[in-house]
Amino acid sequence: MKVVTGEFGYILQDVPHLADYIPDLPTYPNPLRSNPAYSVVKQYFVDMDDSVPQKIVVHRDTPRGVHFRRAGPRQKVCFASEEVNACIVTCGGLCPGLNTVIREIVHSLDYMYGVSEVLGIDGGYRGFYSKNTIPLTPKTVDDIHKRGGTIIGTSRGGHDTMKIVDSIQDRGINQVYIIGGDGTQKGAAVIYEEIRKRGLKVAVAGIPKTIDNDILVIDKSFGFDTAVEEAQRAINAAHVEAQSAENGIGVVKLMGRYCGFIAMYATLASRDVDCCLIPESPFYLEGQGGLFEYIEKTLKENGHMVIVIAEGAGQELLAAKDEQDASGNKLLQDVGLWISQKIKDHFSKQGKLPITLKYIDPTYMIRAIPSNASDNVYCTLLAQSAVHGAMAGYTGFISGLVNGRHTYIPLNRITEGQNKVVITDRMWARLLSSTNQPSFVETKDLNDDDVRKDDAPPTQMLDDAGSSGDGITGNNNTITK
Numbered sequence: 489m490k491v492v493t494g495e496f497g498y499i500l501q502d503v504p505h506l507a508d509y510i511p512d513l514p515t516y517p518n519p520l521r522s523n524p525a526y527s528v529v530k531q532y533f534v535d536m537d538d539s540v541p542q543k544i545v546v547h548r549d550t551p552r553g554v555h556f557r558r559a560g561p562r563q564k565v566c567f568a569s570e571e572v573n574a575c576i577v578t579c580g581g582l583c584p585g586l587n588t589v590i591r592e593i594v595h596s597l598d599y600m601y602g603v604s605e606v607l608g609i610d611g612g613y614r615g616f617y618s619k620n621t622i623p624l625t626p627k628t629v630d631d632i633h634k635r636g637g638t639i640i641g642t643s644r645g646g647h648d649t650m651k652i653v654d655s656i657q658d659r660g661i662n663q664v665y666i667i668g669g670d671g672t673q674k675g676a677a678v679i680y681e682e683i684r685k686r687g688l689k690v691a692v693a694g695i696p697k698t699i700d701n702d703i704l705v706i707d708k709s710f711g712f713d714t715a716v717e718e719a720q721r722a723i724n725a726a727h728v729e730a731q732s733a734e735n736g737i738g739v740v741k742l743m744g745r746y747c748g749f750i751a752m753y754a755t756l757a758s759r760d761v762d763c764c765l766i767p768e769s770p771f772y773l774e775g776q777g778g779l780f781e782y783i784e785k786t787l788k789e790n791g792h793m794v795i796v797i798a799e800g801a802g803q804e805l806l807a808a809k810d811e812q813d814a815s816g817n818k819l820l821q822d823v824g825l826w827i828s829q830k831i832k833d834h835f836s837k838q839g840k841l842p843i844t845l846k847y848i849d850p851t852y853m854i855r856a857i858p859s860n861a862s863d864n865v866y867c868t869l870l871a872q873s874a875v876h877g878a879m880a881g882y883t884g885f886i887s888g889l890v891n892g893r894h895t896y897i898p899l900n901r902i903t904e905g906q907n908k909v910v911i912t913d914r915m916w917a918r919l920l921s922s923t924n925q926p927s928f929v930e931t932k933d934l935n936d937d938d939v940r941k942d943d944a945p946p947t948q949m950l951d952d953a954g955s956s957g958d959g960i961t962g963n964n965n966t967i968t969k
């Protein structure tokens with residue numbers, strides 16, 4: 489990683505630049521200078537020394553700490569408009585907003601930089617070497633943001649670095665926009681390394697996608713807001729069903745393989761949820777302080793209850809299944825079905841309350857919808873930042889929001905671990921106090937990773953003030969497993 493240090497403990501975790509390995513790289517004036525929409529903006533171009541701090545809650549004596557390069561257009565670009573041959577690929581699972589990002593990359597390249605050659609790679613990484621490309625123009629992508637999914641297709645597996653870089657080289661592609669989650673960005677990092685090894689003038693820009701918000705450093709991922717909003721519909725249905733039956737229980741499974749952000753935020757937003765179970769907080773069923781005891785108490789008090797469970801929660805309680813998907817992700821058991829059956833079995837025992845349980849799994853209904861208004865704006869800015877960065881010659885970076893400001897983050901910073909809900913942070917405490925559910929764990933039983941270190945920045949998406957005041961709050965943690 490390129491690291492620049494400065495006074496008072498200032499650290500810039502910088503992103504690579506094509507000039508790092510290509511001598512005498514030519515530069516050109518940024519065409520935005522003569523664009524009527526932008527040329528009137530005061531200080532439209534980002535100062536080369538602008539950076540964004542990772543930690544914004546500071547004390548008088550706190551060193552300035554880690555910073556990231558501020559995203560945005562530079563005075564000089566490293567590509568002439570007619571020279572650019574860009575491509576876009578989407579990989580991994582679906583996420584609301586993929587089409588918006590594709591649309592905005594195509595539009596920004598054309599309307600801001602006069603680039604007309606943009607190719608879609610068909611069906612994820614393997615499309616680089618096994619399929620024809622899809623030409624993308626502002627006209628063909630004009631209304632795709634209103635559709636869910638990705639118009640260029642996606643897949644898991646099929647990452648063959650050599651074949652992908654050969655294809656990039658053979659097709660004369662010189663800007664690669666890679667939209668995908670943690671797995672995809674690991675793939676992007678090795679593609680960037682190989683391109684650099686071959687000394688190619690090819691900029692690699694990642695746009696992080698993950699519906700479950702499991703990507704490190706960034707405030708939140710696109711599609712997350714939409715997912716939380718859509719999850720409300722499932723929770724509402726579960727609540728209506730539960731309320732209308734005697735001792736009704738509604739169980740909703742939400743996405744979150746390794747982290748429970750969607751479940752936590754959907755619970756906090758809904759106020760109808762009585763118990764939220766996430767992978768970061770182990771729970772148990774039987775005995776004092778267990779889930780069954782809490783269900784019984786809630787049913788006696790309220791006559792109904794809603795349980796939200798993240799897909800990765802409680803996996804340690806289920807029989808292990810040693811299978812992986814094509815990308816090498818562990819295939820999880822359906823914890824929603826499992827817990828529903830366990831609750832039914834428990835309450836069907838003699839002397840127990842007769843219950844009515846309805847289980848809702850809205851996973852693919854949530855993933856498949858188009859992004860909501862706020863995610864659309866967010867996707868637009870992420871895409872524009874990525875285009876400005878690649879045009880300026882930055883490479884091996886992702887475009888990401890840090891404390892409400894758009895930044896360029898080195899790829900290897902976000903592939904080093906996964907973002908998790910820290911259950912000793914205030915947000916989880918707020919959730920526990922809003923649902924009144926038992927915490928199931930005692931502080932003495934927590935792993936080192938689950939406990940907040942005094943000097944650690946707070947969990948992403950906490951209330952600890954984003955700097956921009958644009959409604960996107962957050963800070964950054966670096967919890968790795």
Ligand SMILES: Nc1ncnc2c1ncn2[C@@H]1O[C@H](COP(=O)(O)OP(=O)(O)O)[C@@H](O)[C@H]1O
Pocket residue numbers: 579580581612613614643644645646647668669670671672673674675676678697698814815817
């Ligand atoms: N460690 C890795 N190195 C290279 N490519 C990877 C790696 N992990 C995943 N990939 C590739 O990234 C793509 C998407 O990964 P996946 O885990 O399915 O989704 P996501 O990017 O959403 O996490 C797949 O094509 C997969 O082959």
Ligand SMILES: O=P(O)(O)OC[C@H]1O[C@](O)(COP(=O)(O)O)[C@@H](O)[C@@H]1O
Pocket residue numbers: 579580581582669697698699700743744745799813855
């Ligand atoms: O059925 P698929 O496509 O393998 O996807 C299932 C998984 O996709 C997810 O939505 C997340 O996918 P990504 O890792 O690609 O972001 C998980 O929540 C879920 O386990």
Ligand SMILES: [Mg+2]
Pocket residue numbers: 580669670671
């Ligand atoms: Mg993933």
